[in-house]
Amino acid sequence: MFDVFGSVKGLLKLDAVCIDNNVFRLHYKATVIILIAFSLLVTSRQYIGDPIDCIVDEIPLHVMDTYCWIYSTFTIPKRTGIVGKDVVHPGVASPQNDQDEEIKYHKYYQWVCFTLFFQAILFYVPRYLWKTWEGGRIKMLVLDLNCPVVSEDCKVERRKLLVDYFATNLHTQNFYAFRFFLCEVLNFINVVGQIYFVDFFLDGEFTTYGSDVLKFTELEPENRIDPMARVFPKVTKCTFHKYGASGTVQKFDGLCVLPLNIVNEKIYVFLWFWFIFLAVLSGLSLAYRAAVVAGPKLRLVLLRARSRLSPQEQITTIAEKCQIGDWFILYQLGKNIDPLIYKQLVSDLATKLQGKEGLQDV
Structure with a gap:
C-alpha cells in the first residue's frame, strides 16, 4: 500500500515560510493529496483486481470485458426488489419493449482516475497563482529571523532593514494583499464549482449523494434501497452484437461485475462530505476576510493577538x-x-x- 501512496508523500512537506493560512492549505495540500491518492488507488489492480469481469456464452471473456469497459454497461433503476426472489441483482434486467422503462448507462467508471487527477490540478491552481504573484516577498522579508539562534548584531541589522522597507513602501502594498484575497475567492468558487462538476459527471447524482447515504442507514432493512448501489452498481448488464453464421445479427446479453465500484462508492461518499465541509469553511473564511478588509478595528484586534508581547500603544500606532x-x-x-x-x-x-530616529535596542 505504501508503494501506491508513496509518490504523494512529497506534498506533505511543510513550507519553511508560511505565505497563506490554514484554510488555504486545506485546498492545495490536503485536498490535492486526497484526490491524487484516490486517483492512484482506482488504478491499482494490485489491490482491486480487474475493474470489470463479464459473463456471456459464446463470446471470449476478454473480448466481452474490453467491449463493455469501452462502450459502458447499463441498469434499469426501477427493477428493484428482493435479491434472489424478485431480481437477480438490483437494476439488472432486460428492458421490455412494452414498458416505458428508463435505462441508465454507466459510462463514468473508465474516467474516474482522470477526473480525480484533473480535480487535483484545479485545486492547486489558486496556490500556483498566489506563489507566482507573491514572488517570494515574505521569504525575502523574513531574513532568517524565524530562527531564534541569530546574533544580536544580526537581529538589529535585519530589523532595521525591515523597518526601512515598511517606511519606504508604506501604503503601496494593497495590490499585494488583494491578490491574496482574490485567490481565497478562487478557492471558494473552485470547491463549489467542483461539487456541480462531479454532479454532472455522475449524471446528477452527487449533490444529494451523501445525504441519501445517511438516510439509507436510518431506514429499516426491508425498506432500504442502497443509493450507493444505484450510483455505483456492482453488477450491471452489457449487450454485445455480432453477425452469426448466416449473416443475421445476433444479440448476446452479459452480466458484468464491477469490483472497482466498491472503491468508487466510498471515494465519492468521502468527497461529498469533504467538499461540503471545505465549501462551508471557505465561505466562513471569505466572510472573515470581508470583515478584515472593511473593519480597521478588527485588524487592530488581530494585530494585537499576533504581537501579544508588544505594548498596546505601539500596536495602535502601527494600526x-x-x-x-x-x-x-x-x-x-x-x-x-x-x-x-x-x-x-x-x-x-x-x-x-x-517620526523618531534610530532603533530601540532591547
Missing part, C-alpha cells in the same frame, strides 16, 4: 498608520518570525512611524 496591504504583510511576518524578535520589530516600527 493607525497602516493600510490593508501594510497590515497584511506585517501580520504574515508575525506567523514566520520568532515572537521575541517580532516584538522588537513592532517596537522599532512604531518608533519609526512616530
